[in-house]
Amino acid sequence: MSKNQPQSLLQYLRHAVARAGAGDVEDAELLERFVGRADPAAFELLLWRHGPMVLGVCWRLLGQEQDAEDAFQAAFLALVRKARSIGKREAVASWLFKVAYRIACRARTLRSKASSTPTLLVPNAQASDAEELANDLLWRDLRPVLDQEIDRLPESYRRLVVLCYLQGKTNDEAARLLGCPRGTVATRLARAREKLRRRLV
Secondary structure (H helix, E strand, C coil): CCCCCCHHHHHHHHHHHHHCCCCCCCHHHHHHHHHHHCCHHHHHHHHHHHHHHHHHHHHHHHCCHHHHHHHHHHHHHHHHHHHHHCCCHHHHHHHHHHHHHHHHHHHHHHHHHHCCCCCCCCCCCCCCCHHHHHHHHHHHHHHHHHHHHHHHCCHHHHHHHHHHHHCCCCHHHHHHHHCCCHHHHHHHHHHHHHHHHHHHC
């Protein structure tokens, strides 16, 4: 994650990681516990597991600590309100990505309407190396576009991109989490990469 991301929220998530001991429980089971028994520990583990990805999306699109934290909270509040209606419970990560992306886009639009001067996202000024600064500027512009294109992918592709590329799961882990063959995961990831490549070119 970017070194500019909100530190207080990241510290909370790291603390939650230290307390969570159920890393092998699948998302579908955690969501079922939260919906069926109002289990706060299940929700906390979902927050720990997917919080960094959600915060990353919000931060890349909004670039300001308070705005990113507000969008982050809104995304997880949406999970609290709509958990019962999520059809594919094994795909919580993909659902959260889509919700966080849309909330952050709305917040950015509202902010730009409210402000007559555009907000310039400036990377950390401590980068003394010109090449590193150029890369930061490139990624500052490219990451929101990449998030937009991931959001536009079909659900079956987006789920795998979020799991494997944004959350670092292996193909085997993704196959187990989604209950599909490893070959299907590899094929869909290849197709998703090709779709993203064509759109980004």
